[in-house]
Amino acid sequence: MTTLWFETALLADGxxxxxxxxxxxxRIETVVVGADPTADDQRxxxxxxxxxxxxxxxxxxxxxxxxxxxxxxxDSFWSWRELMYRFVxxxxxxxxxxxxxxxxxxxxxxxxxxxxxxHYLHHDRDGRAYANPAEMGERIAAAAAESGIGxxxxxxxYAHAGFGEAPPTxxxxxxxxxxxxxxxxxxxxxxxxxxxxxxxxxxAPHSLRAVTRSELAAVSGGAGPVHIHIAEQLREVDDCxxxxxxxxxxxLMDNAAVDARWCLVHATHMTADETARLARSGAVAGLCPxxxxxxxxxxxxxxxxxDAGGAIGVGSDSNVRIDAAxxxxxLEYGQRLSARARNVLAGGAGASTGAALYRRxxxxxAQALGQPTGLSEGAPxxxxxxxxxxxxxxxxxxxxILDGYVFAGGSRLVKDVWRAGRKVVEDGRLYARDRxxxxxxxxxxxxxxA
Ligand code: NGQ
Ligand code: ZN
Numbered sequence: 375m376t377t378l379w380f381e382t383a384l385l386a387d388g389x390x391x392x393x394x395x396x397x398x399x400x401r402i403e404t405v406v407v408g409a410d411p412t413a414d415d416q417r418x419x420x421x422x423x424x425x426x427x428x429x430x431x432x433x434x435x436x437x438x439x440x441x442x443x444x445x446x447x448x449d450s451f452w453s454w455r456e457l458m459y460r461f462v463x464x465x466x467x468x469x470x471x472x473x474x475x476x477x478x479x480x481x482x483x484x485x486x487x488x489x490x491x492x493h494y495l496h497h498d499r500d501g502r503a504y505a506n507p508a509e510m511g512e513r514i515a516a517a518a519a520e521s522g523i524g525x526x527x528x529x530x531x532y533a534h535a536g537f538g539e540a541p542p543t544x545x546x547x548x549x550x551x552x553x554x555x556x557x558x559x560x561x562x563x564x565x566x567x568x569x570x571x572x573x574x575x576x577x578a579p580h581s582l583r584a585v586t587r588s589e590l591a592a593v594s595g596g597a598g599p600v601h602i603h604i605a606e607q608l609r610e611v612d613d614c615x616x617x618x619x620x621x622x623x624x625x626l627m628d629n630a631a632v633d634a635r636w637c638l639v640h641a642t643h644m645t646a647d648e649t650a651r652l653a654r655s656g657a658v659a660g661l662c663p664x665x666x667x668x669x670x671x672x673x674x675x676x677x678x679x680x681d682a683g684g685a686i687g688v689g690s691d692s693n694v695r696i697d698a699a700x701x702x703x704x705l706e707y708g709q710r711l712s713a714r715a716r717n718v719l720a721g722g723a724g725a726s727t728g729a730a731l732y733r734r735x736x737x738x739x740a741q742a743l744g745q746p747t748g749l750s751e752g753a754p755x756x757x758x759x760x761x762x763x764x765x766x767x768x769x770x771x772x773x774x775i776l777d778g779y780v781f782a783g784g785s786r787l788v789k790d791v792w793r794a795g796r797k798v799v800e801d802g803r804l805y806a807r808d809r810x811x812x813x814x815x816x817x818x819x820x821x822x823x824a
Pocket of ligand 2: 429431492603639691
């Protein structure tokens, strides 16, 4: 039995002081408020529930900073995607494991305790299936095991290059499956994560560009979470309109049973009516502010969506930067820059913006990844501790701690991280950091010299 004691902790019903947690079997067994620490307790300053990272393509971590030089034509999301496809073409299973381990390490070190891995790199370099259809999924699972992060694996169904069943391009050959192949992939993916403590497997039709209506119905018909990319780029909206007469979010609402199992990633470009429809559906909007800025996507209508009761969570997507507090900060800053206002997402007079963002992302992330979050009895023991002695937290209590964390200190405040009841990060460093970094460095040196 592990016992922890914190000066202050963010519990399900608010902040509490002198909080003692006992952990067993990877979960929180008891929560006692106003407790005296005992000699056996491991002590900390501030405890928060770990934040879910609801959308990642781990392999893209290895491209971070490599697509920032101007190309021959006007650079865009689509020219970035060409570079990304070229990079994908080189990756072997060992590379995926090494890169994912580094990405997952950085997630834990910066305050994420579970990742939704939207995983579409399935086949060998020539496009042929591996003997194990979830070979790559196994490597993702191995990286999750090595780092300790919670994994919600979202094997992707990908069949077409564009609306109207356009045949897949050569650059997409490592992603594509048919319905039978996808069924085998899902089964093998479940086997691949079976050794992890609390993994979840969901389903992920890549985008409306990549699936037909009937494929969408077949892929989303299971019981677990369903994730899809939607309405990220204006060209995607225009193409959808040209093909169907409807915009992507409207089309999805009209043609699929979107409910609380769903996570719509990006949903950047919506009319007021689509925004209200999505909010009413109960689905989570998966926002990836750092990547959306990096790729030039646009700004999600967050204020209107939250006013309409919508659920949100955040994801690190391309992993060009991995940092939980930074995603929340940039989400708010995008709204401030476009509305020319402050504290746009606080949710009411007197309310803390940092706390509103953190609480909403905890709830939406839990919903999207299929595992509860929160420091409460029975929940997974996934928690992040902040350095209460850091100058950025001096004199702060309650929600002001979250404002200090999100807007001032950021990830340098993260001290220790507990995942499934195990301490995996101490003083900001993952236990396996040296090994993971050394292997990643060798991997990148080889990949980039090729
Ligand atoms: C992806 N990433 O699947 O990695 C996509 C690019 C696409 C983002 N959408 C590919 N950010 O959407 O076709
Ligand atoms: Zn994505």
